[in-house]
Amino acid sequence: MSRLRTRLAGGVAGLLALLAVADPALAHGGAVASSRRTVTVPTWLVLMTGGAAVGASFLLATFVTDRAMVRAVDGWRRLAPGPGRLARGAAKAVGVLGLVAVLAVAAVGPTENNAAVLFVWVGWWAGYTMTTYLVGNSWPGVNPWRTLAGLLPTLDESYPDRLGSWPAVLALLALIWVETVSPITDDPRPLAAVVVAYTLATLAGATVYGADTWFRRADPMARVFRYYGAVAPVQRTGDGLSLRLPGGALSELRVGDDSEVAFVVALLWATTFDGFVSTGVWADIAGTVRAAGVPLAPVYLAVLAGGFGLFLGGYRLSSRVARRTGDTYLSTATVARRFAPSLLAIAAGYHLAHYLSFLLSLAPAIVVLAATPLSTPPQVPVLPLPVWFDLVGMTAILLGHVLAIWVAHATAYDLFPGRLQAVRSQYPFIAVMVFYTMTSLWLLAQPEVTTP
Amino acid sequence: MSERDAAAEDVPGRSEQEATAATAGPTHVGTGPGPLEGGFDPPASADVFECGYCGRPFAEEDLLALHRGHAHSDQLSEPEQAAFEAAYETETGEMRRFQLKAAGLVVLLYFLLLMVYALV
Numbered sequence A: 001m002s003r004l005r006t007r008l009a010g011g012v013a014g015l016l017a018l019l020a021v022a023d024p025a026l027a028h029g030g031a032v033a034s035s036r037r038t039v040t041v042p043t044w045l046v047l048m049t050g051g052a053a054v055g056a057s058f059l060l061a062t063f064v065t066d067r068a069m070v071r072a073v074d075g076w077r078r079l080a081p082g083p084g085r086l087a088r089g090a091a092k093a094v095g096v097l098g099l100v101a102v103l104a105v106a107a108v109g110p111t112e113n114n115a116a117v118l119f120v121w122v123g124w125w126a127g128y129t130m131t132t133y134l135v136g137n138s139w140p141g142v143n144p145w146r147t148l149a150g151l152l153p154t155l156d157e158s159y160p161d162r163l164g165s166w167p168a169v170l171a172l173l174a175l176i177w178v179e180t181v182s183p184i185t186d187d188p189r190p191l192a193a194v195v196v197a198y199t200l201a202t203l204a205g206a207t208v209y210g211a212d213t214w215f216r217r218a219d220p221m222a223r224v225f226r227y228y229g230a231v232a233p234v235q236r237t238g239d240g241l242s243l244r245l246p247g248g249a250l251s252e253l254r255v256g257d258d259s260e261v262a263f264v265v266a267l268l269w270a271t272t273f274d275g276f277v278s279t280g281v282w283a284d285i286a287g288t289v290r291a292a293g294v295p296l297a298p299v300y301l302a303v304l305a306g307g308f309g310l311f312l313g314g315y316r317l318s319s320r321v322a323r324r325t326g327d328t329y330l331s332t333a334t335v336a337r338r339f340a341p342s343l344l345a346i347a348a349g350y351h352l353a354h355y356l357s358f359l360l361s362l363a364p365a366i367v368v369l370a371a372t373p374l375s376t377p378p379q380v381p382v383l384p385l386p387v388w389f390d391l392v393g394m395t396a397i398l399l400g401h402v403l404a405i406w407v408a409h410a411t412a413y414d415l416f417p418g419r420l421q422a423v424r425s426q427y428p429f430i431a432v433m434v435f436y437t438m439t440s441l442w443l444l445a446q447p448e449v450t451t452p
Numbered sequence B: 001m002s003e004r005d006a007a008a009e010d011v012p013g014r015s016e017q018e019a020t021a022a023t024a025g026p027t028h029v030g031t032g033p034g035p036l037e038g039g040f041d042p043p044a045s046a047d048v049f050e051c052g053y054c055g056r057p058f059a060e061e062d063l064l065a066l067h068r069g070h071a072h073s074d075q076l077s078e079p080e081q082a083a084f085e086a087a088y089e090t091e092t093g094e095m096r097r098f099q100l101k102a103a104g105l106v107v108l109l110y111f112l113l114l115m116v117y118a119l120v
C-alpha cells in the first residue's frame, strides 16, 4: 500500500513536471497576448512554443513506464452518494421549464437583445457545456426532451444497427451549419423555429425507437454532453457518483464503431470550424466569394463538410501509421477507436479556450436580460476582460493537450504488451496533436471579426 | 525500486484492475484478457506469432512473450516464463536508451526556445 502511495506521489510529481514544461510557454504566451497590439513577440513564436510544450510533454510521459501506476492513476476514484429523488425531480423541472421559457421568450420577446438567444448561446452552448467537462455530465438528468419523451407512448421499433451513430454525426454537423449561416445566433424568431424543429424530430425519434435507444444512439446533443462528460471528474456509476481524476474516466469510454469515432472528430471539428469562420482570413475569403456572386450558405456547408472530411481522414491516416510504428496487427479501425477518447480532452480544452471569454463578458447581460425577458433594456452590460485574459485560453488549449497525451499514453499501455511499442504507437498522434495545438493557438490569436 | 520489482508487482495490481475493468469497459487487448472483438487484421504475407492462450496475433516473438507474461502470468510454463523475463530485460535496456534520448531532446528543445526568445 505504501509502495502504491510512493508511486502515486511519483506520478503526481511527474504530472507537475509536465506542467512545469508547459509553463514557460504560458508565460511567453501571456507576454504576447498582452502586447499583441504592439507586437513584440510574433505569433509564430507562440505557436512554436505551444507545439514544443506539447512535444515535450509526450517525451516526459515516456518516463512513466510502470503499468500498475498508469492504471492506478486512471483507476483512482472516491465514491459519493448520487442525487436523491428530490434533486432529480428538480433537475427535470428546471430542464422542461427552461425549454418552455426559451420557446416563449424567443417567440414573443423583443427581437433585439432577446434573453432567450443569449441564454441558448451564452448560457447553454458555452456555459452549460463547460460544466459537463469541468464538473460532470448532468444532461441525462436535465435533458427536457428526455423528460417529455418519457410522457409519450413508444413504438419500440428496433433501431437499424447499420445506421450506427451516423445520424448523430450528420445532425451535429447540420446544427453547426445552421448556427453559422442562419440568423439564429441573434434573431429570436428563427431560433424558436429551430428549437421547435429539433423538439419535433427528437420526440418523433424517441417515440419510434424508444427514448433510451434514441438518446444513446441518434440524438446529437446527448452524445455531445456524454462525450464531454467523460473528461469530467464527477462520473455517474451504478450506485451513485464517483470522483475521478480529470480524464481518468476517458479510459472507460467505449467508442464502439467508426461512426462513433466520426462523432468524436466532428465534435473537435465543430469548435474549430466555429473559430475558423470568425477569423479575418475567412472574412476575406467569404468577401471574395460573395463578390463573385456565389451564395455563402453552400460555401459554408462545403467548408464544414470538407474540413470534417479532412479531420476524419487525417485521424484515420494517423491510426494507420500508428499500426505501423507500433508494430501491431490490431486493425486500423481498432486503433482509431481506442485512441479516440484522448481527442475529447483536446476538444474540451479548445471549447474552453474558444468560449470562456465570450461567456464571461456576456454573463452580466444574461442576468440583466433574464430579469426583464419581455422588454428591451436600454443598455446591455458587457464585462470588459483584461488583455491578459487571452492567457487563460492558451492555458486551456495546452492543458487539454497535456491531458490528451496522458490519456493516449495510458491507452497505448493498455493496448500493447511492449513499453517501447506503446511509445512508438503514439508517434503519429503526437505529430497531429502538435499540429493541432499550433492551429488552435493561431485561431485563438486571431482578432475576432464579424464575417458575412 | 528496480524495473524487475515493478514487473513482479504488476500482477496483483492488474488483476484488481481487471475485476473492475470487466464491468467498466477497457479490454486490455494487448496485455490482458479481454474480448477479442475481431479487432485484429494481420497481413497475409507476414509472420504471425499467435498466443497459445487467447489467440491474439503478434508481429514479433518478443512481443508475444511480453503479452504472455502480462496477460497470462498465472498459467505460464517454465520456458514461457523465461522467455518473458528475457524479453522484459531486453526491453528495459531499450527503454532506458530511449529515455536518455528523450531527456536530451527535451533539454535541447528548451534551450533552442530560450535562444529564440533571446534573439527575437
Ligand SMILES: [Zn+2]
Binding pocket: B051, B052, B053, B054, B055, B056, B067, B068, B071, B072
Ligand atoms: Zn494471450
